[in-house]
Amino acid sequence: MTPPPAAAAAPAVQPHRPLAPRGPRRVSGPARPARPADGARSRRAAGDAGFALGLISGLEALAQHRLLERLIRGRTWIGIVAFALIGIVTLQLGLLKLNGGIGRALEHEAALQRQNAALSIENSELAAGSHVEARAAQLGMAFVPVGSLRFLSSSSHGDIGKAAAVLSAAARSSGVAGGEQATTPSGESGESSAGAEAQTSPEGETATASSSQATAETSATSGQSGESAAGEAPVSTESSAPASSESTLSESTAPSASAVTGAGGGVQATSGE
Amino acid sequence: MTIVQRRIGGIFGLFFILLVLAGGRTLYLGALKGGSLRKAAATQQLTYEAVPAQRGSISDRSGIDLAVSEPAQDISATPYLVKEPLVAAQKLAPLLGKPQDRVLRELSERSGFVYLARALPAKQAHAVMALKIPGVAGAPVMKRVYPRGTLAAQVLGVVGTEGNGLSGLEYSRNGLLHGQAGQRHVVSDAIGQPVSINEVHPEEPGTSVSLTLDANIQQRTEDVLSAVGRVFSPKDATAIVMDPRSGAILAMANWPQVNANDPAASTPEALENRAVGFDYEPGSTFKAFTVAGALQQGLVKPTSSFYIPDKIQVADRTIHDDTEHGDESLTTAQILAQSSNVGAIKIGMLEGQSNFSKWVAKFGFGRRTGIELPGEEIGQVPPVSKYSGSSMGNLPIGQGQLVTPLQMASAYSAIANGGILRPPHIIRSVGGEPQPVPEGHRVISSQTAASLRQMLEGVLAPGGTASEVSIPGYQLAGKTGTASKVDEATGEYSKTRYVASFMGFAPASDPKLLCAVIVDEPQTGSIFGGTVAAPAFGQIMSFALPYLRIAPG
Numbered sequence: 114m115t116p117p118p119a120a121a122a123a124p125a126v127q128p129h130r131p132l133a134p135r136g137p138r139r140v141s142g143p144a145r146p147a148r149p150a151d152g153a154r155s156r157r158a159a160g161d162a163g164f165a166l167g168l169i170s171g172l173e174a175l176a177q178h179r180l181l182e183r184l185i186r187g188r189t190w191i192g193i194v195a196f197a198l199i200g201i202v203t204l205q206l207g208l209l210k211l212n213g214g215i216g217r218a219l220e221h222e223a224a225l226q227r228q229n230a231a232l233s234i235e236n237s238e239l240a241a242g243s244h245v246e247a248r249a250a251q252l253g254m255a256f257v258p259v260g261s262l263r264f265l266s267s268s269s270h271g272d273i274g275k276a277a278a279v280l281s282a283a284a285r286s287s288g289v290a291g292g293e294q295a296t297t298p299s300g301e302s303g304e305s306s307a308g309a310e311a312q313t314s315p316e317g318e319t320a321t322a323s324s325s326q327a328t329a330e331t332s333a334t335s336g337q338s339g340e341s342a343a344g345e346a347p348v349s350t351e352s353s354a355p356a357s358s359e360s361t362l363s364e365s366t367a368p369s370a371s372a373v374t375g376a377g378g379g380v381q382a383t384s385g386e
Numbered sequence: 387m388t389i390v391q392r393r394i395g396g397i398f399g400l401f402f403i404l405l406v407l408a409g410g411r412t413l414y415l416g417a418l419k420g421g422s423l424r425k426a427a428a429t430q431q432l433t434y435e436a437v438p439a440q441r442g443s444i445s446d447r448s449g450i451d452l453a454v455s456e457p458a459q460d461i462s463a464t465p466y467l468v469k470e471p472l473v474a475a476q477k478l479a480p481l482l483g484k485p486q487d488r489v490l491r492e493l494s495e496r497s498g499f500v501y502l503a504r505a506l507p508a509k510q511a512h513a514v515m516a517l518k519i520p521g522v523a524g525a526p527v528m529k530r531v532y533p534r535g536t537l538a539a540q541v542l543g544v545v546g547t548e549g550n551g552l553s554g555l556e557y558s559r560n561g562l563l564h565g566q567a568g569q570r571h572v573v574s575d576a577i578g579q580p581v582s583i584n585e586v587h588p589e590e591p592g593t594s595v596s597l598t599l600d601a602n603i604q605q606r607t608e609d610v611l612s613a614v615g616r617v618f619s620p621k622d623a624t625a626i627v628m629d630p631r632s633g634a635i636l637a638m639a640n641w642p643q644v645n646a647n648d649p650a651a652s653t654p655e656a657l658e659n660r661a662v663g664f665d666y667e668p669g670s671t672f673k674a675f676t677v678a679g680a681l682q683q684g685l686v687k688p689t690s691s692f693y694i695p696d697k698i699q700v701a702d703r704t705i706h707d708d709t710e711h712g713d714e715s716l717t718t719a720q721i722l723a724q725s726s727n728v729g730a731i732k733i734g735m736l737e738g739q740s741n742f743s744k745w746v747a748k749f750g751f752g753r754r755t756g757i758e759l760p761g762e763e764i765g766q767v768p769p770v771s772k773y774s775g776s777s778m779g780n781l782p783i784g785q786g787q788l789v790t791p792l793q794m795a796s797a798y799s800a801i802a803n804g805g806i807l808r809p810p811h812i813i814r815s816v817g818g819e820p821q822p823v824p825e826g827h828r829v830i831s832s833q834t835a836a837s838l839r840q841m842l843e844g845v846l847a848p849g850g851t852a853s854e855v856s857i858p859g860y861q862l863a864g865k866t867g868t869a870s871k872v873d874e875a876t877g878e879y880s881k882t883r884y885v886a887s888f889m890g891f892a893p894a895s896d897p898k899l900l901c902a903v904i905v906d907e908p909q910t911g912s913i914f915g916g917t918v919a920a921p922a923f924g925q926i927m928s929f930a931l932p933y934l935r936i937a938p939g
Contacts, residue, residue, distance in 0.1 A: 140478050198865065209575075209581050212573075212580060212581045212582050213580065213581065215580070215583050216547075216583060218578035218582075219583065223457055223508070223526075226456075227456060227457050227508045228456055230455065230456030230457065230531070231456065233443065233451045233454045234451070234454060234456070234533040235453040235533075236451065236529055236533075237452065237454075237533035237534055238448070238533050238534070239449050240450045240601065241534060241601075241605070242602055242605045242606070243605075244603075249473070279790070380614060
């Protein structure tokens with residue numbers, strides 16, 4: 114049947130339908146490359162999974178390894194475990210021992226500190242003048258009363274000759290190798306000993322040859338002129354402490370009280386200049 | 387199931403039960419009682435130990451230790467933890483060196499903490515700790531010990547219970563000497579043995595300080611001052627021995643003596659270092675500076691002659707010489723040797739107020755010397771603007787102004803060393819590093835200084851005010867001083883209270899040693915500088931000169 118023309122001419126009425134949202138359309142052809150961020154993430158995830166799988170499979174392989182199988186089923190395993198346990202225990206014990214050692218070392222350090230302090234205190238007490246004097250008295254020395262020290266003057270030429278003679282004699286008799294040293298710079302050492310020699314004559318004081326020699330030797334070997342040694346560095350006759358004209362106040366090697374003013378040290382030599 | 391299998395099953399079951407029991411116990415200890423056990427372990431096994439720093443030592447110029455630190459412990463108690471106080475007190479008392487009843491009283495206190503002993507020497511402290519009395523504990527500290535007791539006690543100073551310097555060098559150099567305490571983290575096992583030790587902060591020991599003092603000269607100087615104290619019963623006395631060439635202090639002594647190991651036994655006045663902290667009117671010892679100024683200005687010569695009556699009128703004051711005499715003629719040298727007040731005033735007036743004031747300042751009066759000691763006074767020197775009409779009748783003879791013993795010694799050093807005023811110093815090295823000698827500046831010419839030295843020889847020569855003092859072989863020079871003190875009640879000069887002093891050096895031609903002795907208010911015997919202080923100077927110098935191997939001259 115042919116439809117009526119009106120109906121044929123009339124526009125076709127579309128039923129009213131809501132427009133469906135446009136979904137992604139499937140596109141044929143090769144897949145487009147994925148966005149880079151997503152791709153890296155997925156690759157990393159795939160890589161991690163691969164690594165984990167590989168690890169698991171590796172462990173599986175290890176667990177099923179023939180050697181391990183033999184090891185576990187055999188008695189060697191017991192030995193290895195025992196060795197490991199003993200090793201761990203030994204390690205722990207060693208660590209404990211080490212720490213204990215540190216503790217002991219610290220205690221030792223403290224003990225040494227105590228000893229050091231005690232020795233410092235003792236040293237200081239022993240160096241006290243009163244203690245030195247008492248010890249000197251025990252050794253038969255007599256303390257020279259303050260103010261009783263006297264200085265003698267020497268005459269120039271006669272005393273020098275006498276001193277040189279005394280020194281030579283003393284050096285020969287004692288056979289000291291340094292005798293040559295004492296007599297070689299005769300002019301200088303002789304002058305220094307002049308004062309010492311002069312001790313016997315004008316004041317009636319006694320001065321031993323050895324003390325004179327000690328003075329002269331000191332001045333000669335120290336390279337100082339005899340005049341300065343005698344003039345600037347009076348030497349106690351018994352203590353025979355080495356004298357040097359360079360013994361200034363700034364030096365820290367000053368002798369103790371008794372060394373300078375020890376027994377018999379009341380007479381000191383000096384040049385007359 | 388074979389019997390073997392049953393037995394294996396039985397053993398397995400047994401072990402399983404044991405495992406369950408162990409697991410249960412672990413759960414109980416770890417979860418239920420974990421908190422309290424962790425706390426207990428922390429207190430019993432983990433400790434933070436303080437590691438006290440070793441305080442630097444102080445030694446003399448020869449290395450003799452004058453102050454050292456030794457390990458010690460503060461012993462404390464928690465009284466409520468001490469179960470048998472009586473028994474504990476019996477055991478502790480002899481080790482603590484305290485009466486038993488006192489220890490018992492301390493242990494019975496209603497307190498959570500009490501110190502039984504502070505800084506107990508380590509040996510005794512170990513004995514105390516070995517008793518293992520519950521509630522008694524020890525904390526490591528350092529104890530300051532002064533091996534020579536009274537030697538230079540006021541110079542060295544004291545250290546408090548917390549280890550900080552309270553006076554003297556211990557105070558002024560506390561930053562150097564103190565060091566830094568450390569801390570240690572210690573893990574102990576069940577029997578108290580340390581199993582792990584970690585240093586949280588390592589301790590830093592203090593730096594040692596070496597002084598210019600010489601222990602032997604210091605000792606002798608203190609002995610001499612003690613003798614002065616016995617004979618003249620002064621209020622106090624001080625003496626300084628120094629090398630005038632470098633300003634190095636070789637001895638600085640004070641009387642009454644103080645035991646540095648027991649400072650609490652002394653009065654606060656005795657603890658003061660009067661060499662730097664005592665302001666006094668110097669009296670005639672100051673005349674040397676009056677003459678020095680006039681000499682340097684060319685106003686007088688040693689031989690210049692002055693007409694000297696018995697007294698002189700200055701404004702409203704009449705000043706007499708010490709001894710009555712008729713009108714006479716004295717040279718400048720004789721004025722110094724005989725310590726003529728009238729002569730010194732005449733020379734001062736010749737200089738004029740302004741110049742006189744200038745010379746006083748030039749010699750360092752009215753300001754600190756700069757020595758490394760705390761508590762140094764600056765004295766009191768009136769400026770010219772404050773001079774009254776009678777000031778020039780007072781100041782040239784050393785009255786009306788205040789100085790310190792160290793200022794006087796320092797100024798005399800300038801005369802002794804050829805005219806250079808050098809700041810005195812007492813520290814020789816720090817941590818082994820030598821300290822530079824302070825630089826000085828010229829105040830008078832070497833010729834003026836030489837003239838003065840020659841004139842000051844006359845003081846110890848026949849006819850001088852200290853003619854009885856001599857040391858065989860050595861030519862001495864110096865000046866006596868007997869200064870009236872101001873009576874605080876009347877504001878006038880006292881007729882009974884004096885300061886006797888002597889400043890001197892030797893050998894006069896080339897001085898290498900200077901000694902100042904100041905005796906405050908001698909009560910018995912004499913009051914004059916020539917008879918009280920000058921002999922002490924002689925005794926100190928007669929020891930120190932040969933001891934230091936200073937050649938006669």
